[in-house]
Amino acid sequence: MITPRLGPxxxxxxxxxxPHLYEINVxxxxxxxxxxxxxxxxxxxxxxxxxDPLAHLGFDVIWLMGVWQRSPGARRVALSAPGVIxxxxxxxxxxxxxxxxxxxxxxxxxxxxxxxxxxxxxxxIREKLHARGMALFLDFVGNHTAIDHAWTREHPxxxxxxxxxxxxxxxxxxxxxxxxxxxxxxxxxxxxYFPPWTDTAQLNxxxxxxxxxxxxxxxxxxxxxxxxxSDMAMLQLTDIFExxxxxxxxxxxxxxxxxxxxxxxxxxxxxxxxxxxxGTERRLxxxxxxxxxxxxxxxxxxxxxxxEIHARLADPVDYQNHLARFLENHDxxxxxxxxxxERLRSVATLMGMLPGMRFYHQxxxxxxxxxxxxxxxxxxxxxxxxxxxAFFEKILRITKEDLFHNGRWSxxxxxxxxxxxxxxxVVFEWRWKNLWKLIAANLAGYPSQGRVHFPSCQLxxxxxxxxxxxxxxxxxxxxxxxxNRGLFVRREASDAHLFDITPA
Numbered sequence: 001m002i003t004p005r006l007g008p009x010x011x012x013x014x015x016x017x018x019p020h021l022y023e024i025n026v027x028x029x030x031x032x033x034x035x036x037x038x039x040x041x042x043x044x045x046x047x048x049x050x051x052d053p054l055a056h057l058g059f060d061v062i063w064l065m066g067v068w069q070r071s072p073g074a075r076r077v078a079l080s081a082p083g084v085i086x087x088x089x090x091x092x093x094x095x096x097x098x099x100x101x102x103x104x105x106x107x108x109x110x111x112x113x114x115x116x117x118x119x120x121x122x123x124x125i126r127e128k129l130h131a132r133g134m135a136l137f138l139d140f141v142g143n144h145t146a147i148d149h150a151w152t153r154e155h156p157x158x159x160x161x162x163x164x165x166x167x168x169x170x171x172x173x174x175x176x177x178x179x180x181x182x183x184x185x186x187x188x189x190x191x192x193y194f195p196p197w198t199d200t201a202q203l204n205x206x207x208x209x210x211x212x213x214x215x216x217x218x219x220x221x222x223x224x225x226x227x228x229x230s231d232m233a234m235l236q237l238t239d240i241f242e243x244x245x246x247x248x249x250x251x252x253x254x255x256x257x258x259x260x261x262x263x264x265x266x267x268x269x270x271x272x273x274x275x276x277x278x279g280t281e282r283r284l285x286x287x288x289x290x291x292x293x294x295x296x297x298x299x300x301x302x303x304x305x306x307x308e309i310h311a312r313l314a315d316p317v318d319y320q321n322h323l324a325r326f327l328e329n330h331d332x333x334x335x336x337x338x339x340x341x342e343r344l345r346s347v348a349t350l351m352g353m354l355p356g357m358r359f360y361h362q363x364x365x366x367x368x369x370x371x372x373x374x375x376x377x378x379x380x381x382x383x384x385x386x387x388x389x390a391f392f393e394k395i396l397r398i399t400k401e402d403l404f405h406n407g408r409w410s411x412x413x414x415x416x417x418x419x420x421x422x423x424x425x426v427v428f429e430w431r432w433k434n435l436w437k438l439i440a441a442n443l444a445g446y447p448s449q450g451r452v453h454f455p456s457c458q459l460x461x462x463x464x465x466x467x468x469x470x471x472x473x474x475x476x477x478x479x480x481x482x483x484n485r486g487l488f489v490r491r492e493a494s495d496a497h498l499f500d501i502t503p504a
Contacts, residue, residue, distance in 0.1 A: 012271070078375040158203060160245050260287040325356050425441070465501070
C-alpha cells in the first residue's frame, strides 16, 4: 500500500466532544457573496466577517461542500438528466444553462475548482478557522469519479468494467470510453436501490492499485483540511461492494482488509465523517470513522415514531457520541418545509441537545424552504424567517456552553400520569459539576404528559427552581416530590421544556 505524503499541517485537530458542524454549499455561497459585493469573490476574498458569526454561534467544524474541480461531462448530464429540470425550476425560476455547473460528487480531480480558489486559498481559510477554534472539512468521494476523470482514460483498470455485449444490452448502466488500448465499457456509479448516476464512473474496490491511488488522493486532501465527509461511505464496504458488482469482477477474490481500515490506518490524523445508511454505522465506526450519519433517527423524528426514537436513544452513550444528528443536509428536503414552524420547538430542541455531532446546513438557521439542487451554482433568494432564526440562535447559544460538551448525558424514565400519552415525551438531562439541565420534548401533534423520574440522582435540597429557558418561566418543586413522585411534565403539541435546574 502507498503511504500518503503528509505535510506538517496534517496534524490532527482536536474537536471538543459533541461538536457542532455547519455545512456550506461553497459555490452557491461565493455567488451570493459576489452578488452582494458587486465583484467575483473566491475563497481567499471571503471577509472575516463571514467566519466570525459562525465562531460566535459555537460551531466547531465548517464543511465546505463542493470545492473540487467540476466535470464538463457531468455538467452535460446535469443539463439533460430526467427529473432534475423540475428541481431547477423550483429552486431557480428562469434558470439558464450557465447556472448549471454539474454535481460536486462527480469529481473531475481533487484540486479546487478554478471558480472556488486554490490549495493556497484553502490553507489560508484553514488558518483563519483554526484561529477561531474551528476545523475545516472537505469532501471525499471514494465510490466513483466523474465520467471524464483522467483515470477513465489512463487507468480504466481502476473501474468496474463490462463487455461490449453488456453495453449493447444495457447502455443505461455503462459508458463507452475510448482509450489508447481501445474501447472500454465502464459501469456508471450507483446505489443499488436507485438508478445509476450517469455522470459518474464506478471505481473497483477489489483493485489493490485503485485502493492505493485513492488513499494517495485522500492524503493530498488531508494536507489541506482537518477532516473529510465521505460520500456514501458504506458502498466501499467489501460485502456491499461485492453484492452489487460481483458479476463484473471476474472472480477476483475480495481483499483481506476493508478499504476504510486501510485508509484510516494510513491517515490517523484525519477526522472521518461518513454518510452511512442500511445499519452500517457501527461497522464504519469500528473501521476508523469518528462520526457517521444518524439517518435512522432523522427518519423517526420526521415520522413522529416515538417508540423508535426511544429505542435509538437507549443505545450506549459511547456509541451515540459518534452519531451525526441533523434535521437537514444537502440531500434532504429543507427542515422548514418538512417540519414547519409548528414543530420547531420540539425537534430543534431535541436534535440540538443530544450527544454526538450536531449537524446544521446552510440556510437551515434562517428557515429556508427550497432545497437547492447541488448541480446549480445559485438558488433564488429567500427571506429569513424571524421566528426560526431567533429560535436556532437561542439553541446554539445555549448548547455552546461547556455543559453540553463536557457533561454527562442520560435519558430519564417517564411514567404515565392521568392518560397514556407519556410515551410521546423524550426526556433527558445533562450534568456537569454543579450544572444541571433537563430537556423534555413532546414529539406528538397533541398534548402529552407524564412523571419524570431521577433514579440515580440524590436530591438533597429542600426545593429546586426549574427555569424554562425556552419560555422564560420559573417553577419551584420540592425535593420530596421529585424523589417520591417525580417531576410532572405536560407539554402542548410539538412543544418542549429546557430547564436550567438550581437548588432554591
